[in-house]
Amino acid sequence: MYDEWKNELLRESVAKASLIRVRKVHSSTYFTKGKLNELGYFLKENDKINVVFVNATLTAMQQKKLEKRWNDIILSREEKLRRYYLKSAQKEKFNPTDVESESSQMSELETQHQQSGGTNPRKIRVVDRFGIILQIFAARAKTRAAQLQLELAWLKYARTMLVRGGAPTFGQLGSIFQGNMMRAEMVEVGIKSAKGRKSGSGGTIGGEGETQLEMERRKLTDRESKITEELSNLLVRKAHESKKRDQAHQTLPLIALIGYTNAGKTALINLTTGSHLESKDLLFQTLNTTHKRFRLPNGQMALMLDTVGFITSLPHGLVESFKTTLDEIHNAELLVHVRDISHPQTNYQRDTVIKVLKEIGVPDEVFENKYLEVWNKIDLLEDSGELLQSVKQDMEATQQSYPVIMMSCKNGTNKEQFLGQIQNLTAELMGKETVELEYEYHMHSKVTKWLNEHANLTSMEDFQYTDDGKIILKVPIDEVTHQKYLKHFEEKKFQQGQEEQGHTRGRGMKPPPGWSNQ
Numbered sequence: 001m002y003d004e005w006k007n008e009l010l011r012e013s014v015a016k017a018s019l020i021r022v023r024k025v026h027s028s029t030y031f032t033k034g035k036l037n038e039l040g041y042f043l044k045e046n047d048k049i050n051v052v053f054v055n056a057t058l059t060a061m062q063q064k065k066l067e068k069r070w071n072d073i074i075l076s077r078e079e080k081l082r083r084y085y086l087k088s089a090q091k092e093k094f095n096p097t098d099v100e101s102e103s104s105q106m107s108e109l110e111t112q113h114q115q116s117g118g119t120n121p122r123k124i125r126v127v128d129r130f131g132i133i134l135q136i137f138a139a140r141a142k143t144r145a146a147q148l149q150l151e152l153a154w155l156k157y158a159r160t161m162l163v164r165g166g167a168p169t170f171g172q173l174g175s176i177f178q179g180n181m182m183r184a185e186m187v188e189v190g191i192k193s194a195k196g197r198k199s200g201s202g203g204t205i206g207g208e209g210e211t212q213l214e215m216e217r218r219k220l221t222d223r224e225s226k227i228t229e230e231l232s233n234l235l236v237r238k239a240h241e242s243k244k245r246d247q248a249h250q251t252l253p254l255i256a257l258i259g260y261t262n263a264g265k266t267a268l269i270n271l272t273t274g275s276h277l278e279s280k281d282l283l284f285q286t287l288n289t290t291h292k293r294f295r296l297p298n299g300q301m302a303l304m305l306d307t308v309g310f311i312t313s314l315p316h317g318l319v320e321s322f323k324t325t326l327d328e329i330h331n332a333e334l335l336v337h338v339r340d341i342s343h344p345q346t347n348y349q350r351d352t353v354i355k356v357l358k359e360i361g362v363p364d365e366v367f368e369n370k371y372l373e374v375w376n377k378i379d380l381l382e383d384s385g386e387l388l389q390s391v392k393q394d395m396e397a398t399q400q401s402y403p404v405i406m407m408s409c410k411n412g413t414n415k416e417q418f419l420g421q422i423q424n425l426t427a428e429l430m431g432k433e434t435v436e437l438e439y440e441y442h443m444h445s446k447v448t449k450w451l452n453e454h455a456n457l458t459s460m461e462d463f464q465y466t467d468d469g470k471i472i473l474k475v476p477i478d479e480v481t482h483q484k485y486l487k488h489f490e491e492k493k494f495q496q497g498q499e500e501q502g503h504t505r506g507r508g509m510k511p512p513p514g515w516s517n518q
């Protein structure tokens with residue numbers, strides 16, 4: 001699981017990552033006492049560490065207790081803690097550093113503590129899985145809508161913490177985002193411990209009969225409704241804009257890229273559309289959807305949609321909040337699932353993506369005929385012939401169910417194959433067939449202009465002249481547009497014919513010479 005965070009965390013300078021088997025979750029501190037203290041001593045010793053990331057969801061109480069315990073250990077000089085440490089070090093259950101010996105460790109600890117005069121300003125903060133995902137999103141959320149959606153997710157999370165009961169940690173949770181996210185105002189929520197609430201010591205704070213808990217719930221509700229309102233105004237505006245855009249691109253097939261975060265979706269859109277969207281080795285680099293126009297090999301234009309990356313157990317609040325950003329994939333002609341095939345957990349990532357798609361209501365038929373997978377980053381497998389071989393075998397088996405294309409978006413490998421494949425699939429899905437249009441030579445610019453406007457064909461090179469002054473143009477076109485074309489030009493011919501006839505009739509109606517003299 002750590003792999004998943006590696007890229008992001010390395011940038012944040014991880015001192016140590018440990019996989020700890022948690023046989024039993026301690027209700028108030030998550031880790032049992034032994035682990036808690038071992039980790040505490042490790043933190044005490046490594047004075048540069050100030051954040052501990054626990055890749056699990058913690059309750060407010062667990063988070064607060066862990067922080068308290070570890071901060072106590074850091075500050076403490078108690079003989080009994082020292083004894084405890086020696087005991088567990090002897091057991092060698094947990095040996096997170098490469099220190100030379102126990103005695104040197106302890107003396108270092110003591111000197112350090114003495115040097116600091118017993119007042120260590122260091123404070124350990126604990127962040128759980130939800131906290132870190134939210135932080136990453138926060139760092140990337142550029143648009144007002146994304147920021148509001150995040151805050152809403154956070155408030156919903158805060159509410160569950162209220163119900164779960166716990167400690168007054170919301171100030172701290174909020175502070176995680178200060179300067180990072182939450183340009184929106186901070187909501188200060190103080191939470192009574194479960195015990196306090198039971199005994200009624202929370203007292204009555206707000207209006208008559210309103211307990212502290214009720215008041216805090218009300219604060220959350222107020223803020224939630226404020227954000228929801230602002231968000232819905234924003235979304236109405238966005239919908240209006242996208243309607244305008246849809247009208248402009250009515251005939252363009254929409255190809256939506258979806259996939260696990262860091263799989264290479266943005267790299268693929270850049271490769272195929274010649275764009276320069278930011279594609280970085282960071283989780284959730286893309287947080288809002290972006291469209292780009294591009295040309296298929298047959299000259300037809302299409303739209304490609306880059307979307308937010310998925311991740312295992314995306315906190316529920318976030319799934320809800322980001323559903324709106326994923327809404328557009330429902331309009332797609334084709335879903336392209338970009339996978340990092342070099343990732344050790346590529347299959348697991350795939351399952352996560354499919355699960356989220358189903359959660360947001362993508363119907364099963366889509367997977368049967370509107371779905372294709374890009375197995376990206378094959379360049380990373382080239383050094384391992386065996387692995388590449390087994391991936392190829394997997395690919396052959398998978399292709400029985402749906403199309404798969406191996407690619408390296410970094411090197412551009414199989415770009416043409418990819419474009420050819422989406423050209424065929426979208427043409428098929430949009431019911432396009434190649435038809436021959438025959439018209440008079442002088443009509444050429446009118447026909448191509450009409451096709452440009454109505455049939456999404458920008459390059460019309462496949463045409464020939466006939467001996468009798470006509471042109472035959474071959475174009476991929478759907479039946480409806482074909483009929484429209486025929487109607488339009490038949491009518492034109494008819495009008496033209498009428499005009500010509502009228503003209504002739506006009507001439508024919510001229511009074512015979514000498515008529516006026518009569």
Ligand SMILES: Nc1nc2c(ncn2[C@@H]2O[C@H](COP(=O)(O)OP(=O)(O)OP(=O)(O)O)[C@@H](O)[C@H]2O)c(=O)[nH]1
Pocket residue numbers: 259260261262263264265266267268278279280281282283284285286287307308309310376377378379380407408409410411
């Ligand atoms: N070696 C290799 N690296 C690639 C390839 N494609 C993308 N990458 C790298 O993978 C990282 C992630 O790529 P992105 O395109 O940002 O991934 P994404 O799926 O858009 O990620 P999110 O926006 O976070 O969901 C970047 O560092 C890319 O340079 C590839 O074919 N080979």
Ligand SMILES: [Mg+2]
Pocket residue numbers: 265266267278279285286306307
């Ligand atoms: Mg991206």
